Amino acid sequence: MIALLIRDLRLAVRAGGGFGLGLAFFLIVVVLVPFAVGPQTQLLAAISPGVLWIGALLACLLSLDRIFALDWEDGSLDLLATAPLPMEGVVSVKALAHWLTTGLPLVLVAPLLGVLLNLPVQGYGWLVVSLAIGTPALSVIGTFGAALTVGLKRGGLLMSLLVLPLYVPTLIFGAEVARRGADGLAVKTALLMEAGISFGVIALLPFASAAVLRINIR
């Protein structure tokens, strides 16, 4: 199991910078928004928590299809399925590796990008907290979507379609925490909801992902 984690991390680092690129995408989405909506500081400040959340979500989303696709194409997935690892363990490790290479860097760099979008000062803390709680859920949900679409050609876009609605609850509460934090309002309820969803998802969804993956392989 640890061997799998190490392998995935190593592949992410070797194969052209798995870390760096998720980040770069996040950066670029955030940078493009002002070009699209215009340079007014006021407006940007108002939408900045939302934009940062959407950016993080899309950056996560983009790297999802690689979770299983590469292992599927070269036949490793068949071999893993016959290996003495529980499938639940495999999907959890895959989700963890995805979070470590994508979600965690996003959490760390989000405050920097907050500067670009004139995020109000009191918002930084809650932004980071909400992302730190929310991104693991994004990775786990994404793993489920990836397991659903593995082996389908053009799976990437189909997966986006399946995964994005599943992201909605996490996004709503996560962005709400960040937004209220930035406006200086109370965040407790939203934060509890977000944390509840995250824990529930992390605890239960891997079983569904494992089931789906077993079906897809046969």
Added chain:
Amino acid sequence: MIALLIRDLRLAVRAGGGFGLGLAFFLIVVVLVPFAVGPQTQLLAAISPGVLWIGALLACLLSLDRIFALDWEDGSLDLLATAPLPMEGVVSVKALAHWLTTGLPLVLVAPLLGVLLNLPVQGYGWLVVSLAIGTPALSVIGTFGAALTVGLKRGGLLMSLLVLPLYVPTLIFGAEVARRGADGLAVKTALLMEAGISFGVIALLPFASAAVLRINIR
């Protein structure tokens, strides 16, 4: 050449709905924005042209890596390279097929999504015009990025990183047209600039893409 176009279109339709999914992604990005930035009508109306443009751009971007990746993996690209087609023609046809399956549907559906984001009435016409002029450039630039990264594992994200800064001028002028249109301001200069960039890109960039592709295949 036409055979290639027909094949690509057919593959897009067969392989799990090339049309449908680009659209679906656009739809979902646009739908997620209100969740992220909050439901204030005023705010949404102000950012709606920009959000629609960003949504279209990301929907384009997501399907780019498929332009050459599939042909590369199954060996078709090698065979195409030895076929009696000029490489410039191949990349242009690929870009055209991408636009027909992704850009064009986006242009047609954008007004519908404008409704969701409270786009002001006078904005619809210019939104469509700006997208119609801009999206072909997005496809052509994207083809260049795809040609640069074909054959690299994890090329998808690297490609985003390379392509997004190249999208900046098109995005700025395109969104400017849509924004000014929505605000009822004069759009002439921005429109001319956008059209100029599009034509320049379409006329010249395929040569660079072809050169890059030839280098990548050898």
Added chain:
Amino acid sequence: MMPELGKYAGTVLSAYGASIVLLVVLVAASWRRARKVKAALAKVENPDG
């Protein structure tokens, strides 16, 4: 010795600090890699000496 920076002391010092740190990191990284590669190459060129 320290010049009077007034109310902007933090600003100026952090600008200088950040830039100098970045420059030092860049120079150090370049230099270290130069030395490492030079040594590795020397080893490859004559393995015994």
Added chain:
Amino acid sequence: MLTVTDLCVARGGLAILEGVSFELAAGRALVLRGPNGAGKTTLLRTVAGLQPAEAGEISGGGEAIAYAGHSDGLKAMLSVRENLAFWASVFDAGGVDDALKAFDLVTLQDRMAGTLSAGQKRRLGLARLMVTGRPIWVLDEPTVSLDAASVALFADAVRGHLAQGGSALMATHIDLGIPEAEVFDVGPFKAKPRAAAMDEAFL
């Protein structure tokens, strides 16, 4: 010991082979033969548990099986040794060095797997079997792309495995260099035209 009784396998919603029965004892090798499209791959995948059987029984398989299919499951960006070591630790078995030696990969061990030639990749894919520590090898066209010397290496590896009480089930079109293996022709077991079980309710 692997026992297959009255097995029916399907692919793409169609029964392909039916009534297949054979036994594979420890220390024995069985070679599947049959023309292209006969259903060898489908049969092997079913035996390996990668797809469900339509009907019939497979006993003694499951966790005892190490499967190697048409593709090798190599990571282009990991070195030859890293690829093997990964599978060794997944299967909680050792023997990476022995496997490298058995398939003449020692000199290539630090090369990225993506830069190997077709035959070298195949050798690496086969070497993986030796680090699984599993008794039953299920192999689909193992010697594709191998030169004569490598086929001999493969035959030696199989013989060694059999000598240790393992067994091997292999599909192939060409000679594997293992004359002592029994041959099982799948041709006679072609299924009568009928739908797969999942469609039966609709007929």
Added chain:
Amino acid sequence: MLTVTDLCVARGGLAILEGVSFELAAGRALVLRGPNGAGKTTLLRTVAGLQPAEAGEISGGGEAIAYAGHSDGLKAMLSVRENLAFWASVFDAGGVDDALKAFDLVTLQDRMAGTLSAGQKRRLGLARLMVTGRPIWVLDEPTVSLDAASVALFADAVRGHLAQGGSALMATHIDLGIPEAEVFDVGPFKAKPRAAAMDEAFL
């Protein structure tokens, strides 16, 4: 006629073969042999113009060559016939029906290429050669995964091609069923240890 003179080919920044010279006249077939990793694939790709030669001359190739490598370039979501028809129109040649017949694919013609077995895919990949209308076939292990009957079909197709004045250059480890072909062993042409041209400036 294809003439290769004193060719040096490289892969991964290393010269692999050097001093390779041969001629391939119309109506003749040449079979490349050599152990795994000898450089056959590299040589064929160079001859086909897919990678630049390090040194030496290739004349008569270029637009006259139809190449078929380790992978078949099939689209899983197109039917067998559509796959062939596409290549026929890219090469501006006809003969789809003949090609289907020659490789016994007529009954499979409406099947999606993705659902074929390994050998059936290979047959389709080879059938593609017949719709290119090109005189020189350059084939890398063409009979991998083929059963005996399909190898015979392939041999017939090559003979027919040669009879029409075409020629074929093929790498293989197994018997192709074309005894009249000359054999060219690449073993003796292994390059002396030296760097590829692009690195020479650094040595």
Added chain:
Amino acid sequence: MSIWEYANPVKFIRTTDKVLPWIAGLAAVALVIGLGWGFFFTPDDYRQGSTVKIIYIHVPSAFLAINAWLMMLVASLIWIVRRHHVSALAARAAAPVGAVMTLIALITGAIWGQPMWGTWWEWDPRLTSFLILFLFYLGYMALWEAIENDDTAADLTSILCLVGSVFALLSRYAVNFWNQGLHQGSSVMRAGAATGDTTERVSNVFAVPLFISIAGFALLFIALVFLRTQTEIRARRMRALLARERQA
């Protein structure tokens, strides 16, 4: 003797080995004098207070950020036209230096903006186009990293550099059109030329140390590029030797 002789890797290393210590030393001296003078011995500006001192870092780094890209463009063209390996490697070597310069300009600008404009970041055209330039640097470096074959990487990155330059220019105009900014126009270049007293110009008190520190940054850039190019050449040579050894 033609300048192209230095395109031979060995010759390049030999020559630069000789001049490198001098350039590095000069760079250090110029930096210490320029920054030291600027930091300790210049008066505050009547409007900007002590924050003017940031100019001694901000302007040189901004200047080099642009010129490093220009140098890469020229080197890429040389590679495309004449295929001299050293020029491709020099472009590769310059990219991280240029990226750091861009980052320094951005960071010092952001820090400066806080007291002057009341915000860390403003979507002013100058700043925005620097941000885009930074993205180009990142993409360029990532592409180099991602490709294994050295010649392929050189070819592809030099084409990216060409195309990117055109788009960087386009972006500059686009951004200008999009937002007329707060950032002041260029006045440094005119400052030394004539002695005047308009507030438009940076007065000489500031100009002299500024020019010294620009020179320091430029020398530092040259020294770093020489050093890093040497490293790239050696790494390439090592790879070639190892490959040959493995083959034997």
